[in-house]
Amino acid sequence: MDRVVVVGAGPAGLAAAWAAASAGVPVLLVDSGSAVGGQYRRQSGVRAARVPAHPLIEWWPETSVWAMEPVAGGHRLRLQTGAADAPGRTMSTVDTRALVVATGAYDRVLPFPGWDLPGVYTAGAAQALAKGQGVAVGRRVLVGGTGPFLLPVAGSLLEVGSRVVGLVEANGVSGAVGWARDPLGALGKLGELAGYGAVLARGRVPVRFGAAVVAAHGDSRVEAVTVARLDAGWRVVAGSERVVEVDAVCLGFGFTAQLELAVSAGCRIQDGAVLVDSAQRTSVPGVFAAGEVTGIAGAGPASAEGTVAGCAAAARLGRKVAAPAAALRLVRDGRRFGRALAAAHPVRNGWRTWLSADTVVCRCEDVRMSDLCAALAQGALGMRAVKLVSRAGLGLCQGRVCGRNVGELAGTPFTQNRPIAVPVRLSDLAAVEDEEELS
Amino acid sequence: MSGRGRTVQVVVDGVAVEAVAGQSVAGLLIGMGRASWRSTRRDGRPRGVFCGIGVCFDCLVVVNGVPDVRACQRVLADGDVVRVQDGAEIAEV
Ligand SMILES: Cc1cc2nc3c(=O)[nH]c(=O)nc-3n(C[C@H](O)[C@H](O)[C@H](O)COP(=O)(O)OP(=O)(O)OC[C@H]3O[C@@H](n4cnc5c(N)ncnc54)[C@H](O)[C@@H]3O)c2cc1C
Ligand code: FES
Numbered sequence: 122m123d124r125v126v127v128v129g130a131g132p133a134g135l136a137a138a139w140a141a142a143s144a145g146v147p148v149l150l151v152d153s154g155s156a157v158g159g160q161y162r163r164q165s166g167v168r169a170a171r172v173p174a175h176p177l178i179e180w181w182p183e184t185s186v187w188a189m190e191p192v193a194g195g196h197r198l199r200l201q202t203g204a205a206d207a208p209g210r211t212m213s214t215v216d217t218r219a220l221v222v223a224t225g226a227y228d229r230v231l232p233f234p235g236w237d238l239p240g241v242y243t244a245g246a247a248q249a250l251a252k253g254q255g256v257a258v259g260r261r262v263l264v265g266g267t268g269p270f271l272l273p274v275a276g277s278l279l280e281v282g283s284r285v286v287g288l289v290e291a292n293g294v295s296g297a298v299g300w301a302r303d304p305l306g307a308l309g310k311l312g313e314l315a316g317y318g319a320v321l322a323r324g325r326v327p328v329r330f331g332a333a334v335v336a337a338h339g340d341s342r343v344e345a346v347t348v349a350r351l352d353a354g355w356r357v358v359a360g361s362e363r364v365v366e367v368d369a370v371c372l373g374f375g376f377t378a379q380l381e382l383a384v385s386a387g388c389r390i391q392d393g394a395v396l397v398d399s400a401q402r403t404s405v406p407g408v409f410a411a412g413e414v415t416g417i418a419g420a421g422p423a424s425a426e427g428t429v430a431g432c433a434a435a436a437r438l439g440r441k442v443a444a445p446a447a448a449l450r451l452v453r454d455g456r457r458f459g460r461a462l463a464a465a466h467p468v469r470n471g472w473r474t475w476l477s478a479d480t481v482v483c484r485c486e487d488v489r490m491s492d493l494c495a496a497l498a499q500g501a502l503g504m505r506a507v508k509l510v511s512r513a514g515l516g517l518c519q520g521r522v523c524g525r526n527v528g529e530l531a532g533t534p535f536t537q538n539r540p541i542a543v544p545v546r547l548s549d550l551a552a553v554e555d556e557e558e559l560s
Numbered sequence: 561m562s563g564r565g566r567t568v569q570v571v572v573d574g575v576a577v578e579a580v581a582g583q584s585v586a587g588l589l590i591g592m593g594r595a596s597w598r599s600t601r602r603d604g605r606p607r608g609v610f611c612g613i614g615v616c617f618d619c620l621v622v623v624n625g626v627p628d629v630r631a632c633q634r635v636l637a638d639g640d641v642v643r644v645q646d647g648a649e650i651a652e653v
Contacts, residue, residue, distance in 0.1 A: 153614065153633070154633075155582070155635050160613065204634060204635065204637070205614070205629065205630055205633035205634045205635070206623075206626075206628060206629040206630055206633065206634060207623075207626065207629070207634075208626055208651075227611060227613060227615045228611065230610075237605060237607070238606075239595035239596035239606050239607060239608040240595045240608075241610070242609060242610060242612065243610060243611050243612065243616075245611065245612060245613060246609055246610060246611050246612025246613070246632075247612070248612075249612040249613055249632070250586070250587060250590060250609070250612055253584075253587070254583060254584060254586070254587030254590075254591070255587075256587050256590050256591040257590075258590060258609075341596065341606050342595040342596060342606070343595075368595075369595075379615075481605075484600075484607075484610070484616065484618060485600075485616075485617060486601075486602065487600050487601070487602035487603040487605065516617070517617035517620075517628075518615060518616050518617045521615050521616065522610075522611070522615065522616045543614075
């Protein structure tokens, strides 16, 4: 009970572990990955991993938290350790009075005809494979979507030898540079972006604003995409379509916070993110949240939030901790940057017009737009009914990929309330039940 | 990927392949130029990596007879036998 447990070893979780340990509290840091660094400082086993060298930090790699529940005075986490999706992983439980949830976020991608062809990747996938595995997803690659994250993605693709045939930003040029209008919000980011600009210029990557990939073509994999000009509401400008030959396309329309654990802890969620106060406390006593689970602003602010959360978690366990003034300032600036970013790179609802009747909307269950329309025509009201009738969101990913999109298409919000955060094999679950019956 | 440390020997769809220690199944397959290695349950559509970080379940493979293993999350171990997954499969073991 008397140690801080940090879930997620990305920039936020690493900073939280370090801050709490520096305040003299033992820390257990767990991550489902085999190395630390999260999505940003991704260092797979291929590259060297750096576990924070602090005697009070214990690090459990390849450990997923798949459920949690309240117990007297704190929370009990259910963990599973071992190779990903292997049977017979070690099950364990850990109780804590101070939990830091730092589970990060994943790419949002919008559906369009052909988006389920192999060769269509999320921007983050391209980044993860390039940075973590040193492999390129394709030779001729197009990068598209909205937001400044597309720039480092194009940069990493160039680094692993891809030819980036274009970068298309769906929002107009005024929007895309809009957040630079908030001088404080953009502080420190302009230099970084100028750096990427130089990389793209060296790689001769043509950049287009107000355009998007609206269809992918190919038989068993992507061979070409249609790029079209968009109006301000993201409807295709008729006659502007152009076919570009590619063997991969990487798309990102912002990020979705990975909320499962926070939701099962009962934390209040607002605007798709965990609600926290200035000390990164969630609405549930003893549960702190840091990084992109609380909102999207990049690795710097995520790490600052981790520092604040780590200090607050140590304080909860009775340590006297000085307020981390510099981190608190960075968190404030980060929130401001995040708001400016969201305002400058919105997802406009004209994307819905890119779909045709047979466009897949739920990849896991092969649910098409026509299936969704049929469910709605049958009078399916609310997301539960839409899911049960159309099967959208009922597959293995549990709506992580399609949820927000299907919700917008169906006009009913998609709620996240899965009690299981990561998949567990039934035989392993049964083993846990047997043990609990014995004890 | 040569010159990057220790290697492991694995079998992919019946063919012996050398991988770098620490490489993921997806990293190996994409490095081999493959874009897909499974089919969907309903329509049998081909799929490979989509999200790259364990969220979407598009990249499923059969590893050592066990289906539904996310290729992007699974790190290769010496002697692993990897093959494509055809729709919903039941474990061989
Ligand atoms: C695929 C991808 C690639 C990205 N690449 C970059 C980049 O190159 N540059 C950049 O500036 N930004 C990048 N980003 C944006 C990135 O989200 C942030 O900049 C930063 O990594 C956020 O830090 P974080 O600590 O909040 O979360 P993350 O870095 O996402 O770390 C969260 C960690 O939590 C772990 N986790 C989640 N759930 C569980 C669970 N139930 N049990 C155990 N562990 C769990 C994950 O394995 C992960 O390591 C990327 C985002 C994605 C999705
Ligand atoms: S590619 Fe999404 S889970 Fe592996």
